[in-house]
Every structure is written in C-alpha cells, then in structure tokens.
Amino acid sequence: MLSVVPTPVTVRAPSKVNLHLAVGDLREDGYHELRTVFQALSLSDEVSVVPADALSVQVRGADAALVPADSTNLAWRAAELVAARAGREPAVAIMIDKGIPVAGGMAGGSADAAATLVALDALWHLGLGRDELDELAAELGSDVPFCLHGGIAIGTGRGEHLVPVLSRHTFHWVLALAKDGLSTPVVFRELDRLRAEGNPRRVDGTDELLHALAGGDPHVLAPLLGNDLQAAALSLNPALRRTLRAGVEAGALAGIVSGSGPTCAFLCADEDAAVTVSAELAGAGVCRTVRVASGPVHGARVVGASTP
Numbered sequence: 001m002l003s004v005v006p007t008p009v010t011v012r013a014p015s016k017v018n019l020h021l022a023v024g025d026l027r028e029d030g031y032h033e034l035r036t037v038f039q040a041l042s043l044s045d046e047v048s049v050v051p052a053d054a055l056s057v058q059v060r061g062a063d064a065a066l067v068p069a070d071s072t073n074l075a076w077r078a079a080e081l082v083a084a085r086a087g088r089e090p091a092v093a094i095m096i097d098k099g100i101p102v103a104g105g106m107a108g109g110s111a112d113a114a115a116t117l118v119a120l121d122a123l124w125h126l127g128l129g130r131d132e133l134d135e136l137a138a139e140l141g142s143d144v145p146f147c148l149h150g151g152i153a154i155g156t157g158r159g160e161h162l163v164p165v166l167s168r169h170t171f172h173w174v175l176a177l178a179k180d181g182l183s184t185p186v187v188f189r190e191l192d193r194l195r196a197e198g199n200p201r202r203v204d205g206t207d208e209l210l211h212a213l214a215g216g217d218p219h220v221l222a223p224l225l226g227n228d229l230q231a232a233a234l235s236l237n238p239a240l241r242r243t244l245r246a247g248v249e250a251g252a253l254a255g256i257v258s259g260s261g262p263t264c265a266f267l268c269a270d271e272d273a274a275v276t277v278s279a280e281l282a283g284a285g286v287c288r289t290v291r292v293a294s295g296p297v298h299g300a301r302v303v304g305a306s307t308p
C-alpha cells in the first residue's frame with residue numbers, strides 16, 4: 001500500500017517594532033492601558049503544520065534551545081484554541097523556524113501564535129473570518145492580533161484593538177539583539193516601580209508621528225520615536241544605553257528599545273545606510289548580533305501549502 005506523506009502548510013509571520021508606545025495605568029486585570037503604533041518588520045518566523053497523531057512543537061533556528069516546545073509555547077496554545085473552536089483534536093505537528101529574537105521585545109511568540117492560527121485555518125479548511133481570527137488572537141496575547149494584520153497600526157486597550165495606518169513608504173532598520181532576553185511582565189512591573197518612585201518622562205501624542213509616517217521621510221520620523229518601556233528596560237539592563245549610543249554613532253537616525261526590549265531598533269536613512277550601520281554595530285561589541293530589516297510588511301500569510 002502506498003503511504004501518502006502529507007504536505008505541510010507554511011505561514012510566515014512578521015516581527016514588530018513599536019514606533020510609539022505610551023503606557024497608561026495598571027488595570028485591575030493586571031494589564032496596562034496602552035496606546036501604541038506598531039510597524040511590522042521583515043524579520044520573521046515561519047511556522048509549518050502537518051497532520052500527526054498528537055500535538056507537538058519543534059523549534060529550529062539560532063535560538064531554538066531558548067524556546068519551550070511544550071504547552072507553554074504560544075503556538076501550542078493557538079493550536080488547542082483553533083481545534084476547540086473547530087470541534088476537533090489538535091492532532092498536528094508544528095515546526096517553528098525562528099528568525100525573530102527570543103524574549104527580544106519583537107513579538108516572536110506572538111508571531112508564532114498568529115502563524116499557527118492562519119496555518120490551521122488553511123490546513124483544516126475552516127474558513128475562519130477576520131473577526132473570528134482576531135478574537136482568537138486577542139485571547140492568546142496582546143500582540144497576536146497585530147502579527148495577524150501586519151502593516152502599520154495604532155493599538156489600544158492591551159494593544160489588541162487595532163486601527164490600520166496606511167503608508168506607502170518603506171523604512172529601514174538595524175536591530176541589535178542582546179545577549180539575554182527580558183521578560184515582558186518584569187519590564188512592565190519595573191515601569192510601575194519607577195513611576196511609584198519618581199516621574200519618568202512619558203512619550204508625547206502620536207499626531208506628528210502619524211504625519212511623519214504619511215510623509216515617508218525617516219529624518220522627520222526619527223526624533224518622534226518613543227517608548228515608555230525604554231526607561232524600565234534600561235533600568236533592568238543598563239548596558240543597553242551603550243548599545244543605543246553606538247547605533248547613533250554608527251550613523252542611525254535614532255535608536256529605541258523595541259517594545260519591552262532588550263532588542264534595540266535603529267531607524268536608518270535608507271537601505272545602504274542600514275547596511276553600513278549594521279556592519280559598524282556588529283564590530284562595536286555592544287550586542288550579541290545584528291540584523292537588517294525593513295517595514296512595513298504584511299501580516300501572517302501562507303507561503304507554502306498542499307494542493308488539494
């Protein structure tokens with residue numbers, strides 16, 4: 001008898017940088033009210049799903065050893081959630097190819113969850129609509145809906161309520177990956193502590209930033225980037241100050257901590273400048289490794305699938 005090897009469905013999902021991240025007060029549910037502007041970046045993960053006897057997760061890539069391959073992995077939880085919605089067993093093998101730094105403030109885990117939702121929707125021919133996918137995504141984590149959508153968006157609430165921002169321009173970034181990760185809840189708690197002790201500076205509104213995005217000039221955008229979590233990330237990892245300085249000295253227009261960090265994101269004038277900055281930063285000894293990326297890019301999308 002011929003055995004047919006099932007063809008996996010593969011989905012690519014982007015990372016993100018918060019161009020603007022205003023953190024409001026701590027809510028009763030333990031989350032902070034946010035207003036943020038996300039941009040999806042070309043640094044991405046690929047997630048493949050294939051039918052199997054039981055649910056499993058495998059992780060490949062440079063940081064694979066740092067990613068749990070059990071039910072604490074957000075992709076695993078995404079598979080359980082879609083299966084429950086579809087009224088079937090989550091009998092799939094999930095393979096994650098990591099390109100996004102782990103615990104880096106770039107939504108790596110959220111990208112994998114978003115990719116798994118899209119992949120299983122395709123594998124099981126569920127035809128889940130945008131609203132249903134959004135609802136499942138928000139249940140999995142604050143950044144998962146944005147990883148589904150990609151592009152540029154304003155996020156409010158926990159970050160899960162999105163309004164798209166149209167932009168016809170591509171921006172070029174250099175990302176400095178740190179040696180150790182930072183835990184998102186720990187960084188939020190550190191900000192609460194800093195605010196209880198003093199009055200760390202808060203980012204301004206988003207009007208000018210949205211204007212700059214529409215205009216497409218990175219020189220105008222650069223001074224408008226801001227992140228309330230940066231003070232907390234720097235407090236927990238003071239060495240990041242040196243990284244931020246080194247990126248600007250290397251020719252970047254501006255540097256910010258990405259989300260809860262510790263990845264530092266440097267906006268550059270153009271693609272050539274990004275390559276130059278990345279080479280210089282790589283030699284400066286201020287980070288583990290350096291990546292060049294651009295954005296906005298699209299959200300989680302099937303890149304390879306079985307033909308019926």
Ligand code: C5P
Pocket residue numbers: 030031032033034140141142143157158159184185186188
């Ligand atoms: O939603 P997600 O699971 O990604 O959030 C991880 C943690 O980050 C939360 O448990 C919370 O401590 C913190 N967080 C927050 N406010 C937000 C988003 C996340 O305090 N808006």
